[in-house]
Amino acid sequence: MKKVFERPKSMKKNIFHYCAGCGHSIAHRLIAEVIDELGIRGVLIGVLPAGCAVLAYNYFDVDMIEAQHGRGPATATGIKRALPDRVVFCYQGDGDLAAIGIAESFHAANRGENITVVFINNAVYGMTGGQMAPTSMLGQRTTTSPGGRKSLLDGYPIQVSEVFSLLPGTSYIERCTVNSPASILKAKKAIRKAFQCQIDGRGFSLVEILSPCPTNWKMTPIESCRWIDEVMSKTFPLGVIKDLPEIKKKGDKRHDG
Amino acid sequence: MNKVLMQGNRIIGEAAIRAGCRFYAGYPITPQNEIPEYMAERLPEVEGGVFIQSESEIAAIHMVIGASAAGVRAMTSSSSPGISLKQEGISSLAACELPAVIINMMRGGPGLGNISPSQGDYFQATRGGGHGGYRTIVLGPATVQEMADLTMDAFDLADQYRIPAMILADGMMGQMMEPVVFKEPKPRVYPESLMMRGAGEGKSKIIRGLILDPLEMEEHNWTLDRKYRVIAQSETRHEHYKTEDAELILVAYGTAARIAKGAIKRLREAGLRVGLFRPITLWPFPTNELREFAKKSENFLVFEMSTGQMLEDVRLALQGYARIGFHGRPGGVVPTPIELTNVVMHQYDRKGGVIEQYQ
Amino acid sequence: MMVKTLLSGFGGQGVLMMGHALAHGAMSAGYHVTYLPSYGAEVRGGTANCTIAVSNDEIASPIASEPDHLVVLNTPSLYTFQNRVARGGSLFLNSSIVSVESSRHDCRIYKIPASEIAEKIGNPRTANTIMMGAFLKVTGLVPSDIYLHSMEEVMGSKKKTIVEINRRAFAAGYDYLKESL
Ligand SMILES: Cc1ncc(C[n+]2csc(CCOP(=O)(O)OP(=O)(O)O)c2C)c(N)n1
Numbered sequence: 001m002k003k004v005f006e007r008p009k010s011m012k013k014n015i016f017h018y019c020a021g022c023g024h025s026i027a028h029r030l031i032a033e034v035i036d037e038l039g040i041r042g043v044l045i046g047v048l049p050a051g052c053a054v055l056a057y058n059y060f061d062v063d064m065i066e067a068q069h070g071r072g073p074a075t076a077t078g079i080k081r082a083l084p085d086r087v088v089f090c091y092q093g094d095g096d097l098a099a100i101g102i103a104e105s106f107h108a109a110n111r112g113e114n115i116t117v118v119f120i121n122n123a124v125y126g127m128t129g130g131q132m133a134p135t136s137m138l139g140q141r142t143t144t145s146p147g148g149r150k151s152l153l154d155g156y157p158i159q160v161s162e163v164f165s166l167l168p169g170t171s172y173i174e175r176c177t178v179n180s181p182a183s184i185l186k187a188k189k190a191i192r193k194a195f196q197c198q199i200d201g202r203g204f205s206l207v208e209i210l211s212p213c214p215t216n217w218k219m220t221p222i223e224s225c226r227w228i229d230e231v232m233s234k235t236f237p238l239g240v241i242k243d244l245p246e247i248k249k250k251g252d253k254r255h256d257g
Numbered sequence: 258m259n260k261v262l263m264q265g266n267r268i269i270g271e272a273a274i275r276a277g278c279r280f281y282a283g284y285p286i287t288p289q290n291e292i293p294e295y296m297a298e299r300l301p302e303v304e305g306g307v308f309i310q311s312e313s314e315i316a317a318i319h320m321v322i323g324a325s326a327a328g329v330r331a332m333t334s335s336s337s338p339g340i341s342l343k344q345e346g347i348s349s350l351a352a353c354e355l356p357a358v359i360i361n362m363m364r365g366g367p368g369l370g371n372i373s374p375s376q377g378d379y380f381q382a383t384r385g386g387g388h389g390g391y392r393t394i395v396l397g398p399a400t401v402q403e404m405a406d407l408t409m410d411a412f413d414l415a416d417q418y419r420i421p422a423m424i425l426a427d428g429m430m431g432q433m434m435e436p437v438v439f440k441e442p443k444p445r446v447y448p449e450s451l452m453m454r455g456a457g458e459g460k461s462k463i464i465r466g467l468i469l470d471p472l473e474m475e476e477h478n479w480t481l482d483r484k485y486r487v488i489a490q491s492e493t494r495h496e497h498y499k500t501e502d503a504e505l506i507l508v509a510y511g512t513a514a515r516i517a518k519g520a521i522k523r524l525r526e527a528g529l530r531v532g533l534f535r536p537i538t539l540w541p542f543p544t545n546e547l548r549e550f551a552k553k554s555e556n557f558l559v560f561e562m563s564t565g566q567m568l569e570d571v572r573l574a575l576q577g578y579a580r581i582g583f584h585g586r587p588g589g590v591v592p593t594p595i596e597l598t599n600v601v602m603h604q605y606d607r608k609g610g611v612i613e614q615y616q
Numbered sequence: 617m618m619v620k621t622l623l624s625g626f627g628g629q630g631v632l633m634m635g636h637a638l639a640h641g642a643m644s645a646g647y648h649v650t651y652l653p654s655y656g657a658e659v660r661g662g663t664a665n666c667t668i669a670v671s672n673d674e675i676a677s678p679i680a681s682e683p684d685h686l687v688v689l690n691t692p693s694l695y696t697f698q699n700r701v702a703r704g705g706s707l708f709l710n711s712s713i714v715s716v717e718s719s720r721h722d723c724r725i726y727k728i729p730a731s732e733i734a735e736k737i738g739n740p741r742t743a744n745t746i747m748m749g750a751f752l753k754v755t756g757l758v759p760s761d762i763y764l765h766s767m768e769e770v771m772g773s774k775k776k777t778i779v780e781i782n783r784r785a786f787a788a789g790y791d792y793l794k795e796s797l
Binding site for chain 2: 636639640643648649650651652653655673674675676677678679681
């Protein structure tokens, strides 16, 4: 009999602790599949965030280090600079990347660090219980925006992918989601491309994943998937946001003299 | 008397607002999330109330510096890893002699640690925590009632001495509910001349931490030090419990002191005369008060949810005056009164003396 | 007197509300009381539990290493906590959901088909209140009228229908068990 579906090799045999309908587990699996397909398990180092994914080393069977909240890209920078021939990825939530760690992320991107960031945007702080994130929608009710997010007080949802795409150091940025079989396949392609980008030495790559959080959105998993289509992706449009061609060694504008 | 049953974290929020706190900035971290959540709900309801969810703890403390300079009662809260991030700002508050209240609901550490109750930040809190040599007033509540009272007092003390004041509690104190009666807040005493609100027609002010001339900086250091000595002289607080006839005195603060009280009840039932000395101000530490107890008892046992931090302050107070033992459970373990009871029973005889083999 | 009760179930079954109301009732009845919920990442979307300590005296630790009573609304909670209960203590099981037997033979076991009763009353969400009815009948920890008052205060619901149905649920649980301690 032919096996058509199995656990990726780079995934441990543990049951996810994530809530029902959470997008983290899907993202984990996609990354693991890509690691297998690219055959990079042995040269890979993952950097984990403070956030719901803080225990992801229970699931990934690869080398992983846990960073302080928001400092992942700085930690990843250190690893990659010390070991330029390894593949380094950084897994981050929206609070981690776009709030407390925006400086670290922004500057890692601006330096064009040759790392890959998988950015899980669930529009809330999941782990700490559903507080407002920098990516929360306007009007979105969270435990720290009980009356709904107001631009006047809390600013606007940050479009991390668009902002980062303006930095010359970034090479490949795509926004995806994991709310349907088709979108999951697309997300996997994007993750694969981002890792390939790093392997080819093209610089900073980032995949943003709009990810359902039914527990903190106070929705059913199905409602959450719908909300991504109907609300979230209006503010965070899906698609390839930046895809620079491979660096030509000579005369490339990205190499200042 | 109007008793309410509220969670410790929320009590702190309510007490702060009643004490006139009108500015709060913070960043979510367990186990204190209910403080920002409460403030997000309540502060906009009171006149002039501002709540900001900052992008990091570093940002939060610097926002508090701004609000405090502007003359508003301001507070931030966090738990251990976030408090580490705030140290830069706390040092600035101390340097600029600005009042502010900082809440630390300690969790197990070091590093990212865990989210269980712990007392591992005592050194950080009582030694200033940041760079440059300074002090913060540190209050260690042991009941939810005390969280309310001490939060209010923290604002008064911060204003009176123009100093950051910290509430050092832990995840359990923050999460648990206990009945509380709010006391009447005192009216604020803080001269308008200290508030930075635009010079208008008058002289302009500066608030600064940068003092390039070493002699001038030295003078500033001594000025701060004189202030700290006044505080150390006049603001110590402690509680003692069943110490009149005690042959052995436990020394514990916060959650550990609660547990110690439970153990003392059991020990007394078993015929051991044990009492408790509980520092309420952790800085200034009630050194002289504790030393007085060495006249009554020769034996002291420090009990902390750490590997022994307050222990050093107890040694400074009692070394040469009494025998000092220690029992600690770091890492987020909350020991039971029974455990502590057994520790005492196994190590001390009926006269509170150390059983020989332990000496 | 010092009585520690541990309540446990899935998130969303109203476990924390039930405990909060019990603690509030104990306060209103003039006791010292502490309420301590489980917290943090482990409770998101998963299980919820809380401990209520009631005493005539100051309470040292709000944690129960050996609770006197255990109220469980789902099977995992029974597995997790049954062996903690003090010898001679009591276990209250929502037998509509907890289908397995407790392994404790030195404790009193009370089985209340709370979810079925709730269904009959017309609101499946009142299973927690039914459990509290049975719990207070047996333990008498807080007088019923005080508890009901506290429950309404904690629910904060001004809606007559909700108050009514919970009162009926409480009575149904209270009457389900014949015996009291
Ligand atoms: C310095 C510091 N501050 C706060 C925290 C608490 N904390 C842990 S995870 C988290 C937010 C997680 O949100 P996000 O990055 O969006 O990830 P998610 O949990 O939603 O996956 C916070 C505030 C911490 N660990 N360290």
